Amino acid sequence: MDLASYISGFVDGEGCFCVSFQPSRRHRFGWEVRPSFSVSQNADRAELLYVIQQRWGCGFIRPDRSDKTIKFEVRNVGALIEKVLPHFQMYPLASSKQRDVEKFQRICKLIYEGRHLKWEGFMEVVKISMRMNPSGKRKYRESDILKPLLPGERIVCATGNCGST
Secondary structure, rough: OHHHHHHHHHHHHHHHEEEHHHHEEOOOOOOOEEEEEEEEEEEEHHHHHHHHHHOOOOOEEEEOOOOOOEEEOOHHHHHHHHHHHHHEEEEEEEEEEHHHHHHHHHHHHHHOOOOOOOOHHHHHHHHHOOOOOOOOOOOOHHHHOOOOOOOOOOOOOOOOOOOOO
């Protein structure tokens, strides 16, 4: 069996590449940027989640109370750049979700390089993320995030999510 291709097919149907924004008093702009990759499965068929975790050597597995599934998730930007995204470069998704992977990769690269710490980079992260997952629900709109911000301020990412604060 071609396990790598199987993983991509599984993720194409059950996975999510997401960048969320959370209001935060700890962050100068007032927003925490949270890129994450996740894939879910019913608990009685979750073996593949453990295989993926072992293969990539990162992430965590937890119950997802929202839909009573088990979720494998990677939030660490270094692991996303070094382990998760290279898989999808070598084994791309067959559906239009691959375009979200490419946008997600751009966002993770901006964060990994610390470019989101400047106004232009942060604004680019927000704008790209708003073009991802068009059928999904958003808690905050682009205007909710960017309107109250002033150019020249800086944003920091969550502790442990990237190298600089």
